[in-house]
Amino acid sequence: MPDIILLNKPFRVLSQFTDRDGDPPRQTLANILSAPGFRVAGRLDYDSEGLALLTNDGRLQQQIANPKFKYWKTYWVQVEGTPTTEALGQLAAGLNLKDGRTKPARVKSIAPPRLWDRAPPVRFRAHIPDAWLEISIQEGRNRQVRRMTAAVGLPTLRLVRISIGDWRLGDLEPGQYLTQSTGRKL
Numbered sequence: 001m002p003d004i005i006l007l008n009k010p011f012r013v014l015s016q017f018t019d020r021d022g023d024p025p026r027q028t029l030a031n032i033l034s035a036p037g038f039r040v041a042g043r044l045d046y047d048s049e050g051l052a053l054l055t056n057d058g059r060l061q062q063q064i065a066n067p068k069f070k071y072w073k074t075y076w077v078q079v080e081g082t083p084t085t086e087a088l089g090q091l092a093a094g095l096n097l098k099d100g101r102t103k104p105a106r107v108k109s110i111a112p113p114r115l116w117d118r119a120p121p122v123r124f125r126a127h128i129p130d131a132w133l134e135i136s137i138q139e140g141r142n143r144q145v146r147r148m149t150a151a152v153g154l155p156t157l158r159l160v161r162i163s164i165g166d167w168r169l170g171d172l173e174p175g176q177y178l179t180q181s182t183g184r185k186l
Helices: 058-065 085-093 144-151
Strands: 004-009 049-055 073-080 106-110 130-137 156-164 177-180
Touching: 049 058, 073 144, 085 106, 085 130, 085 144, 130 144, 144 156
Parallel strands: 049 156
Antiparallel strands: 004 049, 004 177, 073 130, 073 156, 106 130
8 A cells, every 4th residue: 555645736736635714715635636544744835836745654744744854855946036146055054034043955046947837827027037946955844945035035936846855756747646655564
């Protein structure tokens, strides 16, 4: 029996199976797949895209979500503005946010990645440049990457998680998923 589901969570889908607060109700994971007994291991924001892991192993879920186990989570982040060496250095060193200092991150500028079209598309402004960063963090605070880029003057336009630890998004399109076994006894 598989104990991991790798899902490419689409934009504007909740990382849970129900929406108790939405009025009108928002899309949830239940609109994409049926997975009784599986829970999300480390949420991905409603307006973020990419790799979501689900597992039916409670211990594994806690390990993935807990920063003490040091799972790196890697994101491709489209930001508004042009990143400076100073801004990249601040992101890498860690920043003071309202909920405390972030751990050091791995940060680099990247060429625009080949991704699926997003609906609705990211707003385009002819007079304001944008750029792409690859950011890896070991934490998972609420909207952390977005708050980090905003703190250095680079608001996030699009955020796509591409990996968690050794699990990779690969070629999965939005809404597609695959199952795996970790080989652990449940």
